[in-house]
Amino acid sequence: MNALLPLSASELADDLDARGWSILPELLSPADCTALTALYDAPAHFRSQVHMARHGFGRGEYRYFAYPLPPMIADLRRALYARLAPIANRWHERMGLPVRFPADHGEFLARCHAAGQRRPTPLLLRYGPGDYNCLHQDLYGEHVFPLQVAVLLSDPAHDFAGGEFILTEQRPRMQSRAEVVPLAQGDAVVFAVNQRPVTGSRGDYRVTLRHGVSALRAGCRHALGIIFHDAA
Numbered sequence: 717m718n719a720l721l722p723l724s725a726s727e728l729a730d731d732l733d734a735r736g737w738s739i740l741p742e743l744l745s746p747a748d749c750t751a752l753t754a755l756y757d758a759p760a761h762f763r764s765q766v767h768m769a770r771h772g773f774g775r776g777e778y779r780y781f782a783y784p785l786p787p788m789i790a791d792l793r794r795a796l797y798a799r800l801a802p803i804a805n806r807w808h809e810r811m812g813l814p815v816r817f818p819a820d821h822g823e824f825l826a827r828c829h830a831a832g833q834r835r836p837t838p839l840l841l842r843y844g845p846g847d848y849n850c851l852h853q854d855l856y857g858e859h860v861f862p863l864q865v866a867v868l869l870s871d872p873a874h875d876f877a878g879g880e881f882i883l884t885e886q887r888p889r890m891q892s893r894a895e896v897v898p899l900a901q902g903d904a905v906v907f908a909v910n911q912r913p914v915t916g917s918r919g920d921y922r923v924t925l926r927h928g929v930s931a932l933r934a935g936c937r938h939a940l941g942i943i944f945h946d947a948a
Contacts, residue, residue, distance in 0.1 A: 728906070729803050732863070736925055737883055737897060737907035740865075744902040748788065749869040753938045756840050761786060763835065768849065774928070776847035778941075781838045789838050789940070797821035797944050800863045800906065807862055810913035810920045817861065821944065824861065828946045833857040837943035840869075841929075843879055844936055849929040851884055853910050854943050861944035864909050866927075869938040871901040876935030883907060886924045887914070896930075909943075 722741050723731070731738030744752070755761050756779065763782040768774040781789065801817045801824075808815055818824055828834070837856060841849070854864060870876055881897040897905050907927060913920045929937075 725799065725802075728799065729806075732803055732906065732908075732912070735895070736885060736912045736923070737895075737905055739897065739899065740904040740906060741900070742902050743792075743904040744867055744869070746871075746901060749867075749902050749938075752786075752788065752840070752940055753869045755786065756842055756938065762840075768847075772850070773852065774847070774849040775931075776841065776843040776849060776929075778839045778841040781836050781840070783836050785836060785838060789942070793838060793942050793944065794821045796865055796906075796942060797824070797861070800861075800944075804862050807913050811911065811922050815859075824859075824944065825946060828857070828859045831858055831948075833859055833946045833948045835947040837941075837945065837947050839941045839943075841939045841941060842936065843876075843929065843932050843938075845932050845934055847937075848879075848931040851882070851926040851928040853926055854941070855910060856943070856945060856947035858948075859945050860909060862909050862911070863906055864944065865904050865906050865942040867904040867940040867942070868899040868901060869940055870936065872899070872937075873901075875901075876932055876937040878931055878933035879937040880930045881905060882928050882930055884926050886926075888921060888923075 728738050762779040765779045767777050804817050884892045884894045886892045908925045911922045911924050914923050
């Protein structure tokens with residue numbers, strides 16, 4: 717894991733304010749990606765498995781980690797939260813939302829757990845040919861941290877074709893805008909879970925985002941999802 721996140725705090729904040737997402741290049745090394753991918757076939761690390769087609773979520777599958785999280789994922793979740801909490805607080809202030817987030821991720825998790833959101837949400841996803849993930853939001857309960865992270869563990873140059881990470885943004889009284897986020901192995905994308913503030917002619921207003929993955933044409937794609945709130 718890259719102990720020093722590849723973007724400065726100001727660069728990350730500027731990216732997120734401008735478009736609702738930002739790439740952290742080479743957050744994980746190829747060796748880290750291989751090690752995390754191998755965990756998928758070790759069921760003892762996980763609390764549940766979801767086959768997307770059974771629930772109308774798309775095609776493919778994912779597994780939610782159990783506590784205690786593997787050390788690499790626990791460290792990454794904690795470090796990313798500390799970097800993102802100031803941005804989350806500023807966004808909530810701009811959107812007129814009363815909730816503020818503590819600097820320490822453990823304190824935020826204690827808030828989630830006190831409200832009955834005790835199930836860990838970091839997950840590994842696996843896609844094969846023809847698999848895809850429908851546009852969605854990862855909310856999970858009353859307490860929602862407004863940013864999350866996805867890390868591409870597979871190499872798009874060798875392991876799979878297709879499977880692009882997609883974001884859509886719905887602005888008031890406008891049609892949705894879609895963006896394809898270009899990721900290499902080990903890159904992470906930070907993005908809005910639900911809504912983000914945008915500055916308009918009359919001040920800030922909210923736009924709604926959803927994310928998904930386009931259909932794989934060939935190969936196998938693994939990704940790590942890091943959500944900072946736990947699930948009810």
